[in-house]
Amino acid sequence: MRRLEGSGMRAIDPGSHGQTEQWFRRASFLLLLGRVRNCIGALSAAVCGFGLLCASAHDAHDGGERRDSDEISLVEDGQSRYRIVIAADATLPVTFAAEELQKYLAQISGAQLPVLTGASADLTICVGPDGTPPEEAYTLRSDLKDRGDDGYVMGTSGRWIVLAGNSPRATLYAVYHFLEEYLGCGWCVPGDDTVPRQATIRIPQFHDAIGPPAFSMRKIVHFVDPDADCAVTQAYGPDYIRKCVLPRIDWMAKNRFNWVHPGANGPHIWERDRLRDVLVPEVVKRGLHLEVGGHTFNTWLAPDLYAKDHPDYWTGGYVCLSHPDVAPLMAENMNKWLDENPEADVVDLWHNDGGGFCHCPKCTPVEPGADDDEARAAYTKTYIHFANQVASLVARKHPEVLVNFLAYSHVTDCPAGAERLADNVLVGLCLFPRPAQRTMRPLETSPQDLDRNLRSQIPAWQKLSKHFYIYEYYTMSDWHEAWKMVKFWSIVSMMREDIGFFRRLGVAGLSSDLWDADWCPLNMYAFGRLSWNPDLTTDQIIADYCRRYYGRAYEPMIAYWTLLEEGLRESWNTDAPVNWRDQQRVAMIEKALSQAEDARIRYRIHSTLAKHRPHWPE
Template identity: 25%
Template sequence: METFRDGTTRKRRCLPSLSKHLKDYPRPVRTSCRHGGKGGPFFMMRYSLPCLLLVTAAVNPAAQVNLVRNGNPQAVIVVPATTQSDDLSSAIRDLQVYIQKMSGAQLPAVYELPANRPAIVLRLGAKGLSEVGYRLRTESNHLLIEGATEAGVVNGIYGLLEDHLGIHWYIPGELGEYVPRRKNITLGAIDEKREPAIPSVTGFGGYQADPPKGAEWRRRNRLAGFIPYMHYHNWEGLIPSSERQSHPEWFALIDGERKWQLCTTHPDVIRIATQRVLEYFERNPQAKTFSLSPNDYGKFCQCERCRALDRELGVDPFAPGGQFTDRLMVFFNQIAEQVAQRYPDKILCFYAYLTHTEPPLKVKPHPNLMPVICHTPWEFCHAHAITADCAPSKRYRQILLRWRELCPHVGIYDYYGHWQWFGQWPLVHTLKIDIPFYAKAGIEHLHSETHDDWWTQPLNIFAAVKLAWNPNTDTDALIRDFCKHLFAESAEPVYRYFTLYEDLMANMPLEAKNHEDWWVYPSAEAMDKGRKLLEEAFRKARSEAVKQRVRKLQLGHHIYTIQWQAATARRASNVMRAWEADVRLIQAVQELQSSGQRDIIDMWLALRESQERGAEAQAYVNLLANAGYTTTEERERALREAETRGTDFARQLGCITEWQVVGPFPCQPGELSRPDIPVEAVNPSQRFPAPQGEVTWQKVRTDHPFGVVNLREVLSAGNGVSEYAASWVKIPAEPVSLRNGSNDGAADWLDGRMVLSADVPRGLLLDEDRVSVAGVSGKWHLLLVKVIDYGGKHWNMAVRFTDRAGRPLSVPVRTEPPDENRR
C-alpha cells in the first residue's frame, strides 16, 4: 500500500525506484503564523525581519563623531590592512569622494588608528552577522563600520552614506544621484545592526549602456556580496542538444519527434545529469546551488516510459490545466538524493514555471530542492498585490504558500522591469505589499528580471532594492524624495506624472488578467495628461541638470506613447494603425540611439523589439502603398477588402497562391542550396524517398490575402527539414522583381537555374528577398522554391512578382506542367 499526500492509499505496481520518491522527507521546523492580509493563515519557517533597527542599551547618547567642520576634514578612515576586494576598494573611494562632494573635504584613508582623532573605522570578522549584514556603532569619537566579510563592510559604508548622510543613487550615472551640500558633518550616537529581510537578492539589470555603471549602482544600493543562486534554464548544460544525433532516446519525444527537452525517465539521462551536478560541485566547491531548470519550453516527453510514470503517479499532465511538476519531482529527487550523499548542504534550484508552476500533487520534493516561483506577467497579475482578491493574484498566493509548506528553500523570480514594454510599468503599489509578504513567508531568494528602462521604470528598481533590505520602507516618501532630489523646482509635476500612472494601475479592475491589459488601460486623456505634466516640469526647470533629467523623461514618454498607440490599435483590431505605430516606434528608437540617449530605455531590447515588429509592419505598409493605397484610410480600406476577398486580393498584389508542394526532406544549415529533387523539371506524379516514407507532390492553394502558405499545415514535420513548392509562371521579357518572404530561409530556381538563396534562420517578412529576373515572351517558366525549417512555431512562405518600381505584377500561374514542359 502507498500513502499519498492527499491521504489516499493504493495498492499498485510501481516503476523501479519510484516508491522511494513518494516518501516523506524530513520537514523544516515551522512555527504557526497568521498573515494579516487576505491570504489567511499559513506556516512559515522561524524567520524574523532582521532588517529592523536594533539599538543596544550601551549607546552613549552624548557620543559625537565630527567628520567635517567648516569644510575641513576632521576625521580619518581606518581601512583594513588585509587585501581588499575591488568592491571594498571602490566603496572606500566612494566614501572619500562623496563626503568631499558634500562638504569639500576629503577624509584621508590610513591603516592605523591615530590617537585623539575622530575616525571611521572599517572592521572585518564581526560576529553575529551574515555575509552581507553590517553594524554601525559609535564609540567615543569613532564610528565603527563592522561586517563579518568585506561585503558586509561595503554595505555598511553605503548604509552610512545613504541612511545617515542623505546621499542617494537612484539611477546609474551622475544625473541619477543626489548629494546634499553641507560644510559640517557630525554623526550622533549610532548603534544599528542591519540584515536584508530576504537573504539573497540578485538581478536588477546589467545596464547595457555602460555595464560598469550598472555594477556600480548595485554596489551603492547595498547589493554587494549576495550569494548568487543558479536557477537559469539549464538542461542544455546537463546534456547538450548536440547529443541528439547520436542519442535521440535521451531527448523528449514530443508530437512524434525528439525535441530539445530531456526524457526524464531514461536511466542514462538520470545518470548523466547526476554526474554533471557532482562534477560541477567538485570544480566549484564554493558554489551553493546548481540549476536543474528545464529548457524554456512548456512541452515535455510523451514516450511510453514517461506516460507510464504519469499513470503510476495518478497525475495526467496532458489533461486540460495539467502540470508536469510531479513527473519532474521524481527526476529531481533522484538527482538530489545522490548529490546529498556527497554534498548535503548544496541546493538544487528549478523554475516553477509554465507547465510546472503548481506544486506537486503526489511527490514530496527532496529538502535540498528549491523551487524558484516565476511571477510571470502573462500568467499572473502585476496590477494587484499578492494579497488582492483578483483571481491571478489569489492563485499566485496559493502557489507560493503551498510550495513554502513543502520546501524549506523557496525563491521568487519576478519582473520589476519589462523585457518588451519600455514605458510606464508602475509597480511600487504592489512591491510595498509583495516584498514584505515574501519576507514574512520566509522566501530565501529574490531575483528580479529588470531591464535598463532607467528613466521610464526607475521607481520599481529602486523601491524593490530598498524593500528587500527593509520591508517597512515608506514608499510614498521614497517617491517624493526621488522627485524632490532629482527634479528640485520641477518636483511637483514630476511627482504627479509618476503617480498618475501608479494610481491608474493600482485602480485597474480585478478582472484585469495580465500585462497586456495594462498596456491598453490608460486613456488617451491620461496619456496626454502625462505629456503635459512633463512639459510643465520642463518649463519650471532652472538648472541644466534638471532640464536634462526632465528631457529624458519626455523622450521615454514619447516611446511609451507610441507603444501605447500600437497596443490600443491591436486591441481594437485596427491592424493598419498598429502597423503604422510599429513603424514610428522603430524610427523613434533609432533616433534615440543616434542622439546618444542610450540610458533612457533598454536600447538593445528596444532595437530588437521595434525591428521585429517594425520591419514586418513596414513591409505590409510598403506593399499596400506600392499597390496604390497611399493614405492610412486607403490602407485600412484595403485591409477590410483583404478579409473578404482573400485569394483575389493576394493575386491583385502579385502573389502566387497556387503551388505543387513536396516534402519534407532532411535539411541542415548550409544545405539549402543542395537539391534533393530534380530542379530542371517537375513531374507532379513522381515520388521521392524520405525518412518517413515516400513523399509525393500535392496541390496547395492559399486564401491568405498576402499569399502566405502555411507549410506546417501542409506537411507534418519538425526542425531540420525542407520542402519544395513549384509553379509555372509567364513573366515578361523585360526584367521584373521576384520577391520572397519565408520562415526560415529559402532558395529559388527558375528553369533549373538558382537565382536566389538565403540560408538563415528568420521569421516571415514579406518581400525580404528580391532578385531581378526576366522571361521569354509567351513561355511558361518553372519556378521552384525550397524553404528550410530550423524549428519553432512557424514554417511558411510568400512569393510575388512586382515591376522594378515595386508595383504589383499579376502574372499567369498554373500548377500543372504545360505540354512543352511535360516529361
C-alpha cells in the first residue's frame, strides 16, 4: 500500500494502575516458577512491561481476559513439541516473522521449532491471521478492528498461540512484541540484541490487542557522514549500507517504526553505488514503507546531464523553478525512476541544502529593496506552486506515490496567501535548528524566538496540506558547527512533551534525522516508544531501556540517565546552559562498570556513552 494512512489519531491511554499491578503479578509469577535465568535483568524488564509501554485507548487486555494460571509449556529442557505455522500463501513479511520467531526461540532455549505451512493443529504458534484456529477467527477479527494497519493481537487459546496483525508488517511487530514481553528480549541498540538464555520456557495464558499507534508515520532518515567510521568505502556504498544501515532497519522493525528513508543527497540515488539490491530487499521483507531521496533538485535535474545544453535551467547556480521546462523535466525523470523502483511509496522533491535559491523576477517576485523575509516568502510560494506542478505530473503515472515537499531552512515559514498543496504532496516541517539553541525546551511553552516561530508553523502548514509530518533532530549531529558547542546528550523529557503536543495538534507523522556517528541510543529508543504512546513517562522509558540493556548494572545506569534528564529539565527555567553534573555522573559510571557482569555489558556502557567524553572513565 503506497498511500499514507489517514491522519485521524485515536487517544492513547497511559498505563493504568491495574495494568501495573498485572505486570508485577506476572513478574512474581515468573520468579516463583524459576523460568528465567539471569532473572534480575529479564524480570526487571517484565516489571516495566512492554505491554504497558504500548497500551492504547483499546486497552491491551480488552480482547479477552488474562488468565495467569494454566501456563503453556513452550520449551522443556531445550525441546519443544510446538510448531510455527503460516499460511501456504503467506506474504514475505509474514514468512520472515515466522523465521525470526524460530531464530530467537532457538537462541533462547536451543529448541528448533519447525516452520510449516497449511492447516494448523494443536501445539501451534500461528503467525499471521490466516492460520488462526477457526474458533478464534471471529475474536481475532473483532480484536483487530479499528486498530489501523499497524495494529496486532497476541494471544493464547488453550495450547495455541496466535501472533497476527492487520498487515504483514504488523504481524512482524506481534512476533517481536511477544519475544520482548514474554521472553525477556530487548531491542535497545541496532545490532546488539538482548536475548536471555533459558532451556525451559513457560508462559501464562494471555490475550493482548495493541494499536493503533499515536502516529501513523514513524520514520527515520538515514544520512551519512563521510568522515565517520561507518563510511567504510564511500558515502552510501554497499559496504556502508550492510555495516550501518541494515542493522538500523532491523532495529526499526523491532521497535515498530514503519518508514525507512535513505537520503542519498546526490545526482544518482541507486546507480552510483549499486544500493538497490542491498537495501530494498531488507525493507520489503519487513513490510516497511520506503521513502527515497533527500535533497534532490540535483537528482531530478542533474547538472552533469543538462547544464551544458541548458544553462538557463539555473540562475546564479540555483535551479530556476519558474522555467517552463524544469517542472515537466523533473517529473519525467521522477516517473522514470519510479517505473524502475515500484517499492517506493514517497519520493522527495527537497530543495538543495545550503539555503540559497533562485532570485530571478519570476521565482522571487518582490519589489526592489524588499527584505529577506519578503524574498523568502515570495520564493516559498513559487516552491509550493512548483511542487504542485511536479506532483500533478507524477500523479498521472503513479497515483499512489506521494511527493515530499520539505519546509526547511529558507522555506520553513508558511507564506500568507499560498496555494494549497496537492493531495499527493506530503509536507514535512523541519524543526531546524532547534538543537543549536542554548537550551532545549518543550516547543509548546518555550519562550525562545525560534521555538515560538516553529510552533506557529505547524498549524499553518497543516491547513495547506492533506499529508503532514514533523521532521525532528533527535540525534544531535556534530556536523552542524553550533551543535558542537551545545551538547544535549539526553532529551527524552523534551521529546515526551513535544510528541504529546504534536498529537494534540493532530499531527500524523514523526521523523528524525540520523547521521553515522550520532546514534543517541536512549533518544532513539524513546522516539520509538513515544511515537506509539506519548503518555509514557520519562522514568518509565529510562527504566525499561536500562533494565533491558545494562544487565546487573541497570540501577546505576538508571540513575545516570535520570540525572541527565534532571539537568535538562532544570535548564527550562534558566538561560544558563545545561548543568550535566559531570562529577556525579562519573561516579555512577564507575559504579555501573563495577557491577557489570561481563565484558559485553561493560562494552555497552562504554559504547553508549562514548559521546560523553571526557567525563567518564576508561
